[in-house]
Amino acid sequence: MDWKTKEKIIKYILLIFAMSSIMFLIGIVIVLFREGLPIFYKIGIIDFLFGQEWYPTYDPASFGILPLISASVLVTLGAMIFAVPIGLSTSVFISYIMPKSIKNFIKPIIELLAGIPSVIYGLFGMKILGPFLKDIFGLPTGLTALTASIMLGIMALPTIISLSEDAITSVPKKFRDASLALGGTRWETISKVILPTASSGIVTSIMLGMGRAIGETMTVLMVAGGASAMPEGILKPVRTMTATIAAEMGETPVGSNHYQALFGIAIVLFIITLSFNIIADLTRKRFYKKVSGK
Amino acid sequence: MKKNLLILLTVVMVISLFTGVVGAQENLTIQGSSTVLPIAQKAAEVYMENNDVSISVRGGGSGNGIAALIDGTTDIADASRFIKQEEVDNAVANGHFPVPHRVAMDGIAVVVHPDNPIDKLTLMEIKQIYTGQIENWSELGGTNQEVVVISRDSSSGTFEVFNEIAVEGERVTPGALLQASNGAVKDTVANTEGAIGYVGLGYLDESIKATKVNGVYPTNSTVASGKFPIARPLFMFTDGWPEGLVADYINFVLSAEGQKIVEEQGYVPLH
Numbered sequence: 001m002d003w004k005t006k007e008k009i010i011k012y013i014l015l016i017f018a019m020s021s022i023m024f025l026i027g028i029v030i031v032l033f034r035e036g037l038p039i040f041y042k043i044g045i046i047d048f049l050f051g052q053e054w055y056p057t058y059d060p061a062s063f064g065i066l067p068l069i070s071a072s073v074l075v076t077l078g079a080m081i082f083a084v085p086i087g088l089s090t091s092v093f094i095s096y097i098m099p100k101s102i103k104n105f106i107k108p109i110i111e112l113l114a115g116i117p118s119v120i121y122g123l124f125g126m127k128i129l130g131p132f133l134k135d136i137f138g139l140p141t142g143l144t145a146l147t148a149s150i151m152l153g154i155m156a157l158p159t160i161i162s163l164s165e166d167a168i169t170s171v172p173k174k175f176r177d178a179s180l181a182l183g184g185t186r187w188e189t190i191s192k193v194i195l196p197t198a199s200s201g202i203v204t205s206i207m208l209g210m211g212r213a214i215g216e217t218m219t220v221l222m223v224a225g226g227a228s229a230m231p232e233g234i235l236k237p238v239r240t241m242t243a244t245i246a247a248e249m250g251e252t253p254v255g256s257n258h259y260q261a262l263f264g265i266a267i268v269l270f271i272i273t274l275s276f277n278i279i280a281d282l283t284r285k286r287f288y289k290k291v292s293g294k
Numbered sequence: 295m296k297k298n299l300l301i302l303l304t305v306v307m308v309i310s311l312f313t314g315v316v317g318a319q320e321n322l323t324i325q326g327s328s329t330v331l332p333i334a335q336k337a338a339e340v341y342m343e344n345n346d347v348s349i350s351v352r353g354g355g356s357g358n359g360i361a362a363l364i365d366g367t368t369d370i371a372d373a374s375r376f377i378k379q380e381e382v383d384n385a386v387a388n389g390h391f392p393v394p395h396r397v398a399m400d401g402i403a404v405v406v407h408p409d410n411p412i413d414k415l416t417l418m419e420i421k422q423i424y425t426g427q428i429e430n431w432s433e434l435g436g437t438n439q440e441v442v443v444i445s446r447d448s449s450s451g452t453f454e455v456f457n458e459i460a461v462e463g464e465r466v467t468p469g470a471l472l473q474a475s476n477g478a479v480k481d482t483v484a485n486t487e488g489a490i491g492y493v494g495l496g497y498l499d500e501s502i503k504a505t506k507v508n509g510v511y512p513t514n515s516t517v518a519s520g521k522f523p524i525a526r527p528l529f530m531f532t533d534g535w536p537e538g539l540v541a542d543y544i545n546f547v548l549s550a551e552g553q554k555i556v557e558e559q560g561y562v563p564l565h
Contacts, residue, residue: 057448140440140488226472237471247447247474253355
C-alpha cells in the first residue's frame with residue numbers, strides 16, 4: 001500500500017469519527033420527536049403545555065406539564081439569583097484584584113467544582129442544606145425549591161466564573177489604561193468600562209449556567225421534594241421536568257400515552273436548552289466582534 | 295508470529311462458538327411485573343448456580359408479561375395482579391392455558407416519623423390524608439403539625455397497590471412529595487417529623503414507625519393471612535400445568551430456599 005492510499009484511508013476514517021457526534025445528535029432528535037410528538041396531537045399542545053394537572057397513570061389521565069415547567073423555571077431562576085452575583089464578583093476579583101500567581105492556583109480549583117458528580121451535590125443538599133433550611137424557616141420539610149436553587153446555583157458557579165473571567169480578561173488592556181488615564185477610579189473602570197465591554201461574554205456564561213441548571217436531573221430529583229402541584233413559593237416542594245422523566249420513565253410501558261408524554265417533556269426541555277445555547281452562541285459572537293473592534 | 299497468534303485466536307473463538315451451540319443448555323424465559331422481577335431474578339441466579347440451564351428474566355410490567363404468555367414468547371409471566379378474563383379468552387383462543395401460581399405476598403406498611411404520637415390509622419383516614427382532605431396531624435388527635443405527604447412515582451408497582459387499596463383509585467394530592475424508591479421514602483420519613491409515607495414490609499426498621507391500619511399491625515404473618523389490608527398476592531403464570539424445567543423452577547421459588555429469597559427481597563413469604 002503506497003502512502004497516498006494510506007493517507008486517504010486515514011482521512012476518511014477521521015471524517016467518519018468527526019461526523020459521528022453530529023450523527024448522534026441527529027439520532028437523538030429523531031428518536032425524541034418520533035416518540036414524543038404523538039402526545040401533542042392526542043392531548044393538544046395547549047392542554048399539554050398549560051394543563052395544571054399531572055396525573056399520568058390514572059384513568060382518566062391528565063397530562064398537564066405547566067407545574068413541571070414552572071418548577072424548572074422557578075428553580076433555575078432561583079439558582080441564577082444565587083449564582084450570578086457570586087459568580088460575577090468572583091470573576092472580577094480573580095481577573096483584576098487577585099495576584100496572578102494565586103489566580104493560577106484558584107481558578108483550577110473552582111473549575112474542579114464542575115467535576116463533582118451531581119449525586120454528591122444531591123446528597124449534600126438532602127442531608128446538610130435541607131435540614132438546615134428546615135430549621136431556619138421552620139418548614140415541615142427541607143426539600144424545597146429553595147434547596148434545589150441553592151444547589152443548582154453552586155453547580156452553575158464554575159461555568160459562570162470560568163467563562164465570565166475569560167470574557168473580562170479578554171477585554172483589551174488599552175480600555176482599562178484609557179479609563180484610568182482619564183482619571184477614573186478602579187471601581188469606575190470595572191463597573192463602567194470593563195463590565196459593559198465584557199457584558200455579552202458574561203451573558204454567554206450566564207446562559208450556559210442556566211442551561212446546566214435547567215437540565216440538571218439527579219440533584220433536583222433528590223432535593224426539590226417532587227410535589228407536582230403548581231409551585232406556590234420558593235419554600236415549597238416542587239417537581240421539575242427532568243426529575244419527572246427520571247423518576248417515571250423506568251417502569252412506564254413503552255409506547256403508552258404516559259411514555260409519549262415523558263418524551264413530550266423531553267422535547268420541551270430540549271427546545272429550552274437549545275435556545276439557551278443558541279442565545280449564548282449569538283452573544284458570544286457579538287462579544288468577540290466588539291472586543292476585536294470591528 | 296503475530297499472524298499465527300491471530301489464527302489461533304480465531305480458531306479458538308470459532309470452536310467455542312460451536313460448542314456453545316452444540317451443548318445448548320435448556321432455556322427458560324420469564325417476563326412481566328417489575329414488582330416480581332427481584333424475586334424471579336434472584337431465584338434464577340441461585341437456580342442457575344446449581345443447574346446447568348440458562349434463565350433470562352425481564353421486567354416490563356404485568357400486562358406485557360401476560361401478553362407474552364398469550365403469544366407464546368415466554369415460559370413464565372410474572373404478574374402483580376390476577377389475570378383478566380379478556381386475557382384468558384385471548385390465551386385460550388391462541389391455544390395457551392394460563393395457570394396461576396401464587397409465589398409471594400406484597401404488603402405495604404404506612405409509616406410515620408418515630409416521634410409522631412399517632413400509631414394507628416384507618417384506611418379512611420389514610421385516604422383523606424393522601425387526597426389532601428386532612429392536612430394537619432391535630433385533625434387526627436396528634437400534634438399541631440402540618441402533614442408532609444410522601445408518595446412514590448406513579449409508575450411504580452408500590453404506588454399502584456397503595457393507590458388502589460388505600461386511596462381507592464382517587465388522585466393523590468399534587469402537594470405530595472415524590473420519592474423514586476422505597477429507600478428514599480424511608481429516608482425522608484425518618485428525617486421529617488410531620489411525614490407520612492408507605493414502604494414495602496422489607497424496609498421497616500427503627501428509623502421509621504409503622505402504624506396499625508384498621509387495627510392491624512403489618513407483620514409477615516398478618517400480611518400472609520390477609521388480615522393486614524394493604525397487601526396483594528404476587529403470581530407467576532405458566533402455560534398449562536408446568537412440566538420439566540418450568541415446574542422445577544416454580545417449585546424452587548415455592549421451596550423453603552425460594553421463600554427465603556422472597557423475604558430477602560423485601561416481600562412476604564407464603565409460609
